[in-house]
Amino acid sequence: MNFKFLWASLGLALVFGCADFSRGEFPPVPDAAVLPDMGTSENDAVGAETPDGPSVSSISFAAVHPLLVSACRDCHRSGGQAANTTLLLTGSESVDLATTLPYVNRNDAANSRLLTKATGRNHGGGATWAPGSSQAVTVQTWIQQGAQP
Numbered sequence: 001m002n003f004k005f006l007w008a009s010l011g012l013a014l015v016f017g018c019a020d021f022s023r024g025e026f027p028p029v030p031d032a033a034v035l036p037d038m039g040t041s042e043n044d045a046v047g048a049e050t051p052d053g054p055s056v057s058s059i060s061f062a063a064v065h066p067l068l069v070s071a072c073r074d075c076h077r078s079g080g081q082a083a084n085t086t087l088l089l090t091g092s093e094s095v096d097l098a099t100t101l102p103y104v105n106r107n108d109a110a111n112s113r114l115l116t117k118a119t120g121r122n123h124g125g126g127a128t129w130a131p132g133s134s135q136a137v138t139v140q141t142w143i144q145q146g147a148q149p
Helices: 003-016 061-072 093-103 113-118 134-144
Strands: none
Touching: 061 093, 061 134, 093 113, 113 134
């Protein structure tokens, strides 16, 4: 085997991390939020009425967890390509919630690391969800509603 090729391949792997080039590139994420800031209030319960009509149903981590497991866990697990990061998913909802919360910014949901990384901003693995996709919108809404368990 050609050792120059081996060293060059290793160097590229270190530079690009766990990039999955088969996904291709999604369009750049706009600076504006995917969703308008919906805020939170004590009336934001499932089916609760607000002065403007019915509110959006509350989203719990139970709805977000399967999205993260299917999109992120292949790399973000012990022994995975992203095993050297602090976001390691186990498949256990309670454990993964605690692991995920440091990547959540309740004051700026659109710029939470969890959402920006998944949509490809500064993520070695590229975009796993397109900005504005149903998965990205679900995660952003969950964060906007307070990132509840």
